[in-house]
Structures are given as structure tokens and as C-alpha cells.
Amino acid sequence: MDNVELGAAIADFAGLVARVEETGERVCVTDGGEPTSVLLSAAELAELEHFAQRVQDGARHRPRPGSGQGQPFGPDPQGPYIRYVHADGGRMTFVRDRVVVAELRSAAELDWLEDRARTARQGYMPPKQAAAFEEFLARQGPVGDGMAWIAGSWRNQEPFTELVFIKGPSAEEVALAYGADAQDVADGLLLRQVEERGAQQGTDDHTRVLAFGEENGWTWLGYHDFDHAFSRSLDPPPEQQITLSATMAKGIYDFSYVKDGVYQNPLPVEDGTEDRRDMYELIWYTPGQAPFAPEAPLAFLNRHLRIAEKAGNWTDSIALFFEGLERAFGLALPRDAITSGNVRCARPARR
Known part of the structure; x- marks a missing residue:
């Protein structure tokens, strides 16, 4: 110059x-x-x-x-x-x-x-480059244990009815914001300790705790929402938040995705027609059919779900949807730690 x-x-x-x-x-x-x-x-x-x-x-x-x-x-x-x-x-x-x-x-x-x-x-990235890069990412296998492994038990409300993945704040910050007891968080209370104490005393206290941890850059939460003891939102909203809720008695299994505080779920496609709704239920997903309209905010998930279907790792539709989330977002849950109870947890804050 x-x-x-x-x-x-x-x-x-x-x-x-x-x-x-x-x-x-x-x-x-x-x-x-x-x-x-x-x-x-x-x-x-x-x-x-x-x-x-x-x-x-x-x-x-x-x-x-x-x-x-x-x-x-x-x-x-x-x-x-x-x-x-x-x-x-x-x-x-x-x-x-x-x-x-x-x-x-x-x-x-x-x-x-x-x-x-x-x-x-x-x-x-230019549109063609972005599409090619998204295709490349979608074909990558899950990181660690992934999360599809928990789909079957989650469908039956075990070990949690609520699965939440949050991008941004640490696991401890999220747990406290959700109303977890600060002393339990500081002490490093483990889920198996609560389960063992409940077995000795004949209580079901393990269903009234918030399990939490960090995997692959995401904070994950697992809990039951029977008595609304824990919050369902953060203020300010995190960069990204994925929530999966199971209500077995009503056969309702919800999925929601919030990005930068903006709800991303409208416009799922069902039976070949566009139907504007305020939520997305996993029972709407039929393998082989694109669940989201091309102009919908969640349309990018269609490619990841298609690749999960071709991979042939699962036949159950919810497990396939979970694998699609693995591929799209890199979500994972520590299988051995959760099944053995060696994950951190906390009871609701004492009022």
C-alpha cells in the first residue's frame, strides 16, 4: 500500500x-x-x-x-x-x-x-465448502462411548428421565445453576453412594439427585423430573442446549435444541407434509424419512441421521436418533461410570 x-x-x-x-x-x-x-x-x-x-x-x-x-x-x-x-x-x-x-x-x-x-x-465457509465439511463431520464415528447406548433404558426412564447437554459453562456451574446442593458439589458426592445409602435405608433417594459431568466439551446432566426439584433453564442461556425428556406412561419422548437462546425446533416434516409445531417428539422420526423440512433450523440433522441409518449400528429409532445427535454435535455419555454409579451427583439445594 x-x-x-x-x-x-x-x-x-x-x-x-x-x-x-x-x-x-x-x-x-x-x-x-x-x-x-x-x-x-x-x-x-x-x-x-x-x-x-x-x-x-x-x-x-x-x-x-x-x-x-x-x-x-x-x-x-x-x-x-x-x-x-x-x-x-x-x-x-x-x-x-x-x-x-x-x-x-x-x-x-x-x-x-x-x-x-x-x-x-x-x-x-462458502456454501459448497460448508456442505462438504458437514458431510465429512457427519461421517466421523462417535467420540468415546457416544450416547446411543443409553437410548433403550432412557426410553424406560432409566437411569434418568431428563438428559441435558449444555455447551459453555462448566459442569459445576451448571449443577449449581440448576439448584444442586453446593456442599454435595464441593464434596464430590457420587451416585453409587446415594444408591448404596438408599438400599440400606429403603429409600429411593437416587431418583432425587442431579447427576452431572463433562464429555467432549459438553456438560451433561441426568435426573428425574418427578417433583420439579431442579431448574430447566439457565440465565443467561448457554451457547447451545439439547434437552431430551422421557415420559413413559404417556409415550412422550421430546427433543429440543436451543442455540444462543433461540429455540430451533419448528417445522418438522410428518407423513410428507409440513406441520409447524412448537416441539419435536422422537416418535415422529421414521428411519429412511427426513424428519425436518429443508428450510427448518434443524434441517442439518437430516444428513447426520441418514449416515447413522447407513452405518447400521442400531435398529431402534430412538437409538438411531441419538446416534445422529452424536454425529452432529459430538455428544457422549460415560457408559461405565453411569452404569456403575461412579459419576458425580448432588441433591436439591436445602431450602
């Missing part, structure tokens, strides 16, 4: 704009050797603006020049170009044959744009 002193730039804006239009390279305008503004192609600025605006809560901090004084009003010919000076006097737009070819922005504003555009680009 070439540097041009302000005086020289004012004397030959047309030449600088022609250079930017021909090469696509930026020109930095300096005042006493210090960068003040940058002339860049309109296409490059459009790309920066496109990505920068996708970073939340950034617009109010955008650097803007002060109100300009003595700047020309109306179209200002600059050789083959027309210059339009913005109301702030610092930003300028250059047009040739009714096409915007270059923009002048302050160095501070351009730095701001580039920083936010860089942040947004980190998670961006």
Missing part, C-alpha cells in the same frame, strides 16, 4: 482513484507522515462491510469523523470521476459512469471494519 501526503492527494484525487481502480491496491493518505485515511476499491469495502455487520453489538462503537466544514456540496468532478463528499466531511465516494469505483475512509474506521470482518470470517 502506497502512502501519499494529504496535499498531494487533494491535488490529484483522479490519479489516485485511477490507480486503485486499475490495481485494486489501497492508497494511504497521510498528514505529516501519520495515516489519516485510506482510499480503497468499492468492491473491497463492500466485502468488509458485509462481514463486519455480522458481528453483534459493534455498530455503536464504529469510529466516525466529525462534521465536515467547508467541504464541497453536490457532485464534484475529479477528472473522469465524480466525487461525493459525505456529510461528515471525512468520507468520500468516487463514481465513474454511474458506477462506484472507490471509497475514502478514515484509517480508524477501516481498522474497525477489518477487525470485525476478520472475526466474522473465522466461522465462514
Whole structure:
């Protein structure tokens, strides 16, 4: 990027704009050797603006020049170009044959744009690349024990009626937020200890605890929701939350997914028709049929479920759905630890 002193730039804006239009390279305008503004192609600025605006809560901090004084009003010919000076006097737009070819922005504003555009680009892939990458991820096997192994017993409300996976906060933070007893969390109480004590005393206290742990970057929770002793939400909401609820007596098995506080479940497809609903029941899923409409937020799960079906690891529909979740999100539950009771748990906080 070439540097041009302000005086020289004012004397030959047309030449600088022609250079930017021909090469696509930026020109930095300096005042006493210090960068003040940058002339860049309109296409490059459009790309920066496109990505920068996708970073939340950034617009109010955008650097803007002060109100300009003595700047020309109306179209200002600059050789083959027309210059339009913005109301702030610092930003300028250059047009040739009714096409915007270059923009002048302050160095501070351009730095701001580039920083936010860089942040947004980190998670961006073109549609074809994103589809190929999603296909690759979907074909990867489950991490560790996965979670499909628990589907059969969960259907029968064992060992838990509620399975929750949370991305973001630690297992201890989530347990306390759900209303777990802080002393039990600090003591590292184990599920088998509660089960053994219950067997000795003839109680079913193991059904009134919150089991929790961390697997593959997710916090998982397992509990019974018989008496609503534990909370079902976090404030503020986590990055992602997946909830699976089993009610065997009514034959209701629910799945919900919340991302950044936004519920993702509407628009499942049932019997070839689109039916807008506020929840998704696992009994609606029929292997071989795409459960979610292409435009639904959960449509990305269709590919993972199809690959789980082709893998042939399970025949039960709920186990297949669970394997689809394994492949889509990397969910896992520690099989040996849960079946042996060697997982952490806590009773409801004492009131």
C-alpha cells in the first residue's frame, strides 16, 4: 500500500482513484507522515462491510469523523470521476459512469471494519465448502462411548428421565445453576453412594439427585423430573442446549435444541407434509424419512441421521436418533461410570 501526503492527494484525487481502480491496491493518505485515511476499491469495502455487520453489538462503537466544514456540496468532478463528499466531511465516494469505483475512509474506521470482518470470517465457509465439511463431520464415528447406548433404558426412564447437554459453562456451574446442593458439589458426592445409602435405608433417594459431568466439551446432566426439584433453564442461556425428556406412561419422548437462546425446533416434516409445531417428539422420526423440512433450523440433522441409518449400528429409532445427535454435535455419555454409579451427583439445594 502506497502512502501519499494529504496535499498531494487533494491535488490529484483522479490519479489516485485511477490507480486503485486499475490495481485494486489501497492508497494511504497521510498528514505529516501519520495515516489519516485510506482510499480503497468499492468492491473491497463492500466485502468488509458485509462481514463486519455480522458481528453483534459493534455498530455503536464504529469510529466516525466529525462534521465536515467547508467541504464541497453536490457532485464534484475529479477528472473522469465524480466525487461525493459525505456529510461528515471525512468520507468520500468516487463514481465513474454511474458506477462506484472507490471509497475514502478514515484509517480508524477501516481498522474497525477489518477487525470485525476478520472475526466474522473465522466461522465462514462458502456454501459448497460448508456442505462438504458437514458431510465429512457427519461421517466421523462417535467420540468415546457416544450416547446411543443409553437410548433403550432412557426410553424406560432409566437411569434418568431428563438428559441435558449444555455447551459453555462448566459442569459445576451448571449443577449449581440448576439448584444442586453446593456442599454435595464441593464434596464430590457420587451416585453409587446415594444408591448404596438408599438400599440400606429403603429409600429411593437416587431418583432425587442431579447427576452431572463433562464429555467432549459438553456438560451433561441426568435426573428425574418427578417433583420439579431442579431448574430447566439457565440465565443467561448457554451457547447451545439439547434437552431430551422421557415420559413413559404417556409415550412422550421430546427433543429440543436451543442455540444462543433461540429455540430451533419448528417445522418438522410428518407423513410428507409440513406441520409447524412448537416441539419435536422422537416418535415422529421414521428411519429412511427426513424428519425436518429443508428450510427448518434443524434441517442439518437430516444428513447426520441418514449416515447413522447407513452405518447400521442400531435398529431402534430412538437409538438411531441419538446416534445422529452424536454425529452432529459430538455428544457422549460415560457408559461405565453411569452404569456403575461412579459419576458425580448432588441433591436439591436445602431450602
